[in-house]
Amino acid sequence: MMTVGNGKSTIIQKEGDALKGDDIVQMEFRSPIGAHAQIEPNGVVAFVEESKATIMISTQVIGITRREVSSRLGWDAEQVNVIPTYLGGGFGRRLHTPHAVQAAVMSQAVGKPVKYIFSREEEFQHDMFRPPTHHILKGRLNEQGLLDSLEHHFVSGDVGNNSALVPNIVPPIVGADIGAIRGGFLQYSAVPNHRSVYWHVTLPFATSWWRSLGLLANTFAIESFVDEMALKAGKDAIEFRLAQVNDDEAGKRLKEVMRTAGERARYSEEIKDGRAMGFAASVDAGTPCAHVVEVSVEDNNIRVHKVTVVLDPGLAVNPDQIRAQCEGCVIMGMSAVLFEQMKVVDGSLTPTIYGPYEMALMKHAPREIDVVLLQGKDTPGAVGEPPLGPIGAAIANAVRRLTGKRLQSMPLKLT
Incomplete structure (x- = not known):
């Protein structure tokens, strides 16, 4: 059911021409059903x-x-x-x-x-689950080794639609689910030809809002693909991205977040002492965020040692609480990206207890989460969900450099 092409499509973003030619790179990505699994039951x-x-x-x-x-x-x-x-x-x-x-x-x-x-x-x-998703990304490099075209097709079940908050929230694009399309827009506005298409499928079980909505899955797919294109072009991951963001107000804020993350974490594409770095960035609700992670692989398990988070929420009314939100987003995102998965077996959703439903434990937490706040505008912006966007792709990008394997499905597993 969850395959691009099924359901109803809505173009949410389009600039330039559609992809044509024989030199097109195409990749697919998936995310699973996710439970909230909060400590206190309803x-x-x-x-x-x-x-x-x-x-x-x-x-x-x-x-x-x-x-x-x-x-x-x-x-x-x-x-x-x-x-x-x-x-x-x-x-x-x-x-x-x-x-x-x-x-x-x-x-x-x-x-x-x-x-x-x-x-x-x-x-x-009785949970209202995070819907599974499927993504197809296509791209082509020009003679300068930059993206000439970029296209994102993705399918999701309900997030905002049929939820308690609709019709109180009006979707910005008719036919699109305001929750599912979060993070689905392509932020590389300087790419001459780019398009993003959302497909909706009605699932036989309830799905709805899960922290970050579609942001985690969409950013995982887009930033993993863009990172692969940077490797294909033989360019530094951050420099490759910076060259493809416009210099309007939103673009300048995104660029500054990217640059600062690279500088703060001393981003390098070298493998040192069995560790590699991965980079990813996203924009959600007008708030840009970038992550640099440092990972190793121990007994075929992915180990995250450090996460650098750079966030531009505008005016920080309570900086300490914003840092706490960033730390919480990193840990919750890591749990979803590395462990969590619901399955449908014989018509039933399973598992229904902790343990079989794997989650991150204290031993999996990074030793350090370094949070840097920027102020790219003079009014307060969104904080609760934007810091969760880049974590999945950042981890996957680090694993790609460390092992040579491009992991294309969450939860990220090497075996």
């Missing part, structure tokens, strides 16, 4: 009395939860009081709170407060 306490309802719940959307409960009870929203608790991990999982409605209905039926908490198995079963 739970709620509901007490429905004669003319009022009290809902205690962990939710990211207090207003939506309130409207859904009041609608099901046939009441005015003012009759429902939602008391939010600590999230216990949100990441998009707490946008969907049908258990609040279920608990309210049960409480109304028995006339007493009802506590309803998922088991770990139920939490996995």
Whole structure:
């Protein structure tokens, strides 16, 4: 089902002519189904009395939860009081709170407060998963060893569509899913001919927002392919990218992030002491970010030693919290890129417990995450998801230099 060409297509970006000729490089990339797998399963306490309802719940959307409960009870929203608790991990999982409605209905039926908490198995079963994706990238180099053409086709299930936040969020492009296309745009605006096409497939299980939305998978595919083209051209990974970004305001901010990351990490394409560096960059919600990672391979396992993050969120209102967001994005992204994967077996999503659902552990964390904040504009910008974009491609690009293998599917495995 998840193959480019299936479903309905929408062109989200186009400049110049379509790719033609015999010297075209083509590669495919995939990402799997991903669970939120947050520590605290969903739970709620509901007490429905004669003319009022009290809902205690962990939710990211207090207003939506309130409207859904009041609608099901046939009441005015003012009759429902939602008391939010600590999230216990949100990441998009707490946008969907049908258990609040279920608990309210049960409480109304028995006339007493009802506590309803998922088991770990139920939490996995009822998750709104990160959809799997498939990408086809095509490109061609010109005589100067730069990209003359670049094309990205990608397919995804629902992210924003059919979620709790739609129709509250209007997609910028008619026919496109605002969540799935995050990171799907080609940031190399100086490439004369470039195009990005989104394909939508309806999956037989629920998918929705997962931290970074489509950004992680799209950046993994695009930046892995661009890195491979840099190797084909025999050029430094950062210099290759810098030469293909326009000098408008957004382009200048992206270039500065790239340069700073390279300088801060002392980026080198040499393999030293069994370690290699990988570079990747992305722009999400107007915030550019670049990662340089340092990796080794131990017993066929990928080991990340250091991650340098350079982010330009504009005016940093709380720099310490932004650094914490960057660190969290790196760790969550590493877990998704190196370990996490749901599968469909005999019509069921599996696994439904920790352990078989592999995740990064403390021992897998890099010894150092170096975060540098730039200010390319005088107003605050997005922070929560942009730092997660480059991590997958940066790791894959480092592994490519270290082993000669181009890993094209997440989770990244050498065997």
